Amino acid sequence: MTQITRSPLKYIQGSGELYRLGAYCRQIGATSACAVVDPYILSHYGDGIARSFHEADLPLVQLEFKGECSLKQVEEIAAGLDPDATVIIVGIGGGKTLDTAKAVSHIANLPVIIVPTAASTDAPCSAISVLHTEEGELDQYLQLRRSPDIVVADVEIIAKAPPRLLAAGMGDALSTYYEARACRKSGAITNAGGTGSIAAFALARACLDTLLAEGAEAMKDVRQGVVSPAVAHIVETNIYLSGTGFESGGLAAAHGIHNGLSVLEECRHMLHGEKVAFATLVQLMLEQAPEDEISGVITFCRSVGLPVTLWEVGIAEPQEDRLRLAAVASCSADSPIFNMPFPVSPEQVLEAIIAADRRGRESNKDC
Template sequence: MDKIIISPSKYVQGAGTLAKIGDYVKPLGGRPLAIADEVVTGLVGETVTSSFAAAEAKLTMEKFNGECCRDEINRILEIAKSTQADVIVGIGGGKTLDTAKSVAFYSKVPVVVVPTIASTDAPTSALAVIYTPTGEFSEYLMIPTNPNMVIMDTKVIAGAPTRLMVAGMGDALSTYFEARANSISGKPTMAGGASTKAALALAKLCYETLLADGLKAKVAVENNISDKAVENIIEANTLLSGLGFESSGLAAAHAIHNGLTKLEECHHLYHGEKVAFGTLTQLLLENAPMEEIRTVIEFCRSVGLPTNLFDMGVKELDHAKLMEVAEASCAEGETIHNMPFAVTPEMVFAAMLSAHEIGQM
């Protein structure tokens, strides 16, 4: 199997970077179509418009209606055709960015991704999640190339709710442990080949950065400021975790997250909050050293991530429901089968209960 690593063509990060977006995007196209929802447009629309005007680019700003679905993709595709857009710019949260990726893919033009939060590692990836118009999961759109550019304005991101950045830390927390499991098993990664030493090193650096700067970044963001720790965590949540998961592989933690969607009590949680408990469960599943498990628990507690099912809103342990979670985690095609040993629902059930108990100690 060939070793493969993939990444965006350019990653730009800094405070106030959106004021320079016109200069960054201009080499990719002179007729950009930018999409953002109403809230984001109110937050950064004037800055973006002024920057493109200064760069003498013919910008079209279009309001994103809130759902990355086929209807919305097709609607914006028509606008891209009528304006002869030669580059698509998505500004906002995950659904806005995935819509921009999809429109650019079907339009066969470059895409620039501009997250306004750092809650997941999806912005750098060659993947879009498409939903139904009512918000139910529909399909994954696998895109042949990563975004042409990712722009992270840390001043904007630092102004977002603290919980979103903390959720991003929960998502990033799994990166190294899933990458490590995948490197041992030798299973194919999201990039379509075997992992590289470079990708594994990025995944490990992601974990080390979380431990070093996670709590400091949380404190800074709670005060709506961006400092060196915030800069480092935004990079860890987005770039290091994004490259790490895509080119090193996913394993049990994300599969357990998917299983946890079966619990109605967990529906209020962000993706990364569920992934954090999935990471702890994976460590129990592989019988990791207690020192490592303790380090993960202490980190989660320090930033406010859940370490047990009660933290996640579960009122009482219903073993039948937990077995449903375990079975869903082990469904055919799930990433849990990238672990370096065969995994059964019974093993996941036991690991979840152990993680829950130890996570309360």
């Protein structure tokens, strides 16, 4: 079976990188740039961004991201681009802003630089844009022709985001190794279009090792406003190691169960990575993983403030019929749960959810 590893052409991380964007765009041959920018970032950093493009002698248009990451908005932005210029698309902000920029680059067939301003998920490196309707409902997962040309992570900007976002990114990254391991055992086809490679699995392993070694320290530091080496390492872990690791290593039960939990209204206020963290524990229960792995995941989640019980993901009074809805949704058509190396049924998922909740509640008693 063909192995495929997909990743950005270049990943750049450091302090002050937001003010070097003009130079990076110039390096890849652009003669002008169109930036889709989060409103908060535009109001606080827009002048500095514009200055970097002026210094690079590169014309820049900054568009404030408004509304939804919808196909309509994407097509309107693409239609407004200068057809006679070598335009580069730049996305600066959170998930929907970045997905909009990636989708515009895909439709217009132009290069794109992605600049996440929080390390809350591993999506910035991926070749997927999640599109919504104008009303905010999920529309489609747009598969892109390529990964971003450059991903730029400015650690100083990211460290100023709410600490909960960094923790959520760790929750998303926590699943990367366990899902890649499952896909490796089953020979599943990954998002990159082939089976997982040695490189992808090594990144997934490094992702878990870094989380366990430095995650708690990084959370302590960002809460104190310190941009430490641990914070920088976790930013790289959340964005690059997990982003490349999941796309080329594969998704499995954890993200399938996340999708199932997301159908429950009571869970919808939770961040993606928070639900993935609990779903990772559910995957380990489903696998009947060794006790040291289970206890290690619980200890890690407790150390950074991630949920390990149903109550902590918003389900205050678990009812079996509600949990069964989530279990059935976890096993819907095309769910990554079927990348597990053994058959999985909704009843097994339900039992694993209940077992994970029980195990998480038992850990509360030990604290």
